[in-house]
Amino acid sequence: MKFPQKYMLEQIATIISSEFVGDADFPVLGMNEIHVVTPGDIVFVDHPKYYDKALNSAATVILINKKVECPEGKALLISDDPFRDFNKLTKYFKPFENASAAIAPSAEIGEGTILQPNVFVGNNVKIGKNCLIHSNVSLYDNTVIGDNVIIHAGTVLGGDAFYYKNRPEGFDKLISGGRVVIKDNVEIGANCTIDKGVTGDTTIGKGTKLDNLIQVGHDTIIGEKCLIASQAGIAGCVVIEDQVTVWGQVGMRSGITVKKGGVMMGQAGITKSTKENTIYSGNPAMESRAKLKELALLRQLPKLIENLKG
Numbered sequence: 001m002k003f004p005q006k007y008m009l010e011q012i013a014t015i016i017s018s019e020f021v022g023d024a025d026f027p028v029l030g031m032n033e034i035h036v037v038t039p040g041d042i043v044f045v046d047h048p049k050y051y052d053k054a055l056n057s058a059a060t061v062i063l064i065n066k067k068v069e070c071p072e073g074k075a076l077l078i079s080d081d082p083f084r085d086f087n088k089l090t091k092y093f094k095p096f097e098n099a100s101a102a103i104a105p106s107a108e109i110g111e112g113t114i115l116q117p118n119v120f121v122g123n124n125v126k127i128g129k130n131c132l133i134h135s136n137v138s139l140y141d142n143t144v145i146g147d148n149v150i151i152h153a154g155t156v157l158g159g160d161a162f163y164y165k166n167r168p169e170g171f172d173k174l175i176s177g178g179r180v181v182i183k184d185n186v187e188i189g190a191n192c193t194i195d196k197g198v199t200g201d202t203t204i205g206k207g208t209k210l211d212n213l214i215q216v217g218h219d220t221i222i223g224e225k226c227l228i229a230s231q232a233g234i235a236g237c238v239v240i241e242d243q244v245t246v247w248g249q250v251g252m253r254s255g256i257t258v259k260k261g262g263v264m265m266g267q268a269g270i271t272k273s274t275k276e277n278t279i280y281s282g283n284p285a286m287e288s289r290a291k292l293k294e295l296a297l298l299r300q301l302p303k304l305i306e307n308l309k310g
Contacts, residue, residue: 001177003029008027009028010024010025012061012077015092021070022070026061031043032199034054034059037058059074061075061077063077064076064082065082102118102121103119104122104124114132118136119138119139123141124141137157142196146206149185150188155191156192159196163198176197176198177198178199180195181202183207183224186207186209189214191213192214205221207224208226208228209228211228211248213230214230217237218236220234220235223240229248229266234252235254238253238254239256247266248266249266258270259276261276262279263278264280268282268283272284
């Protein structure tokens with residue numbers, strides 16, 4: 001998430017009532033999660049296990065719960081609860097806006113686009129030309145849709161990230177301030193749910209087609225000309241490169257990369273990043289040819305056991 005203008009470190013510290021280490025006029029340009037930070041961004045860290053990763057990331061402002069040595073060219077915001085204060089900043093820069101109508105006055109809808117009855121279009125949504133949005137679709141605030149996109153009934157774009165911190169009193173939600181971005185010529189089936197990014201974009205690439213009943217988690221990036229079949233569950237922060245095929249009931253864990261041209265067979269559990277142009281099956285998934293050999297050997301086990309007994 002980039003701020004609407006450049007802020008100074010002291011200004012940000014004032015918003016969250018924190019100490020800071022660095023020049024008061026140190027520039028702050030935005031805030032992001034660690035996997036998408038760029039220079040000028042704030043990143044938060046609240047566990048010593050991840051201090052080095054945050055301090056050595058591209059982020060130049062680290063919101064941290066301990067005063068540590070500040071790397072050259074960076075600044076620190078010292079907070080007793082970085083998770084809470086990251087939420088404060090999200091609320092400050094991306095406050096929730098009540099809907100004033102089924103189609104927000106600030107929405108932009110392109111020429112030739114058709115909205116069927118009971119579509120909800122939130123604040124600052126942008127829809128391109130010649131799209132078809134079927135009934136009971138909900139497009140949350142700041143969603144961006146390209147040209148020639150079809151979205152079937154009951155789909156929700158822009159729901160909050162499934163991201164919580166476990167505290168003694170219960171689960172504390174990380175507030176989402178990102179967007180969903182749908183590129184040109186995408187088709188999304190009925191009753192799909194695509195969550196917005198925490199601070200960045202969840203993106204569906206040009207020409208990709210999604211079946212019904214698919215979940216796409218926050219900050220996931222799906223490339224061009226992918227095919228994703230029904231009941232696939234894709235966790236947050238996944239990268240699916242171009243021309244990948246995902247068959248029914250595939251599950252993907254967070255933070256992995258599915259390489260270009262891969263095929264994920266039905267019910268595969270993708271727990272690790274994959275190779276290009278490779279077929280995967282099983283749970284946990286492995287290369288399909290190796291999996292078939294493994295199954296063939298397993299089928300021979302009863303005969304082998306009988307031979308040992310004899």
